Amino acid sequence: MTTPAAIRPRRSVLYMPGSNARALEKARSLDVDALILDLEDAVAPDAKDLARRQVAEAVAAGGYGHREVVIRVNGAGTPWGEADLEAAIAAGPDAILLPKVSTPADLERAAHKVNAAKAPAGLTLWAMMETPLAMLNAREIAAAAANPETRLSCFIMGTNDLAKETRARLVPGRAPMRPWLMACVAAARAHGLDIIDGVYNDLSDAEGFAAECREGAEMGMDGKTLIHPKQVEACNAAFSPDAAEVAQARKIIAEFEKPENASKGALQVDGRMVERLHAEMGERVVRIADAIAARSSVAAG
Missing domain, CATH: 3.20.20.60 (Phosphoenolpyruvate-binding domains)
Known part of the structure; x- marks a missing residue:
């Protein structure tokens, strides 16, 4: 990959x-x-x-x-x-x-x-x-x-x-x-x-x-x-993802990364049906959040 x-x-x-x-x-x-x-x-x-x-x-x-x-x-x-x-x-x-x-x-x-x-x-x-x-x-x-x-x-x-x-x-x-x-x-x-x-x-x-x-x-x-x-x-x-949005994105990504879900195109997370595209969308949310957090830590240091 x-x-x-x-x-x-x-x-x-x-x-x-x-x-x-x-x-x-x-x-x-x-x-x-x-x-x-x-x-x-x-x-x-x-x-x-x-x-x-x-x-x-x-x-x-x-x-x-x-x-x-x-x-x-x-x-x-x-x-x-x-x-x-x-x-x-x-x-x-x-x-x-x-x-x-x-x-x-x-x-x-x-x-x-x-x-x-x-x-x-x-x-x-x-x-x-x-x-x-x-x-x-x-x-x-x-x-x-x-x-x-x-x-x-x-x-x-x-x-x-x-x-x-x-x-x-x-x-x-x-x-x-x-x-x-x-x-x-x-x-x-x-x-x-x-x-x-x-x-x-x-x-x-x-x-x-x-x-x-x-x-x-x-x-x-x-x-x-x-x-x-x-x-x-x-x-x-x-324009920053909030903590709840980031946490949900991480949860969806983690579910699709489980071996038993490797071939699934959709599954349930917290009672909600999500598709693999939601994991892809979540990856960008997490990357943006991580980039913002890294920037903030550098500024604070």
Whole structure:
């Protein structure tokens, strides 16, 4: 049996403005799974060059520990896109986030530059899914991951831009957007990608934020993008399996691992009929829980 690939929790993914040197430093101590050091929306045009330099220096300096470090560049059609991409490749983050990916060609152009620069294989590309065309092309964009040279590993939902471009309203429950969100989840899962939910804009509405985190988890999202450190704790809680879920997963796995159950496709656990697929689902729950626990123990140490 092959050993499963290492799993990386991506529950909380925090945007940090690249033009704010203090924020880049503070990010090294936050309890987040991933950081998006932003050169795009969070940075004013007259601060783009400063942000690029500060982010490149911060990533090259390291010190972010377990946190996955991602640089969001400006789009290829902007005055800053090409320089951003070159600087990001040279800095060596874990991933580069491409804005407004609408077709596979958008990925391929960036991937060509990353590969031409002979960037390490571990440097992947993440795609912002935030345009009407991206919603229509989600399947084809995700399918590009079948070619390792595209380096695609994750979708990020850009719900603010999507609302702007489609005129759909961002209302509690996000009913107008649910078809697009679920289409992107299906596309991502069909091609082995992670997918991270969009941001919640109202920092004063803790209850609404917690509810949207739960909704994202129920949809199958791996985590949520955040705009402020105060959102981290609730987000991590919503996207972490709870103790009862982990215990049940371990019990189901243990039952299917018994020699007498080796050939069974279904059996009863605590009076409930479960199939082997539930054991497979449980394995991911356990691996995520173990990865979170290992991370917490390192932080505590």
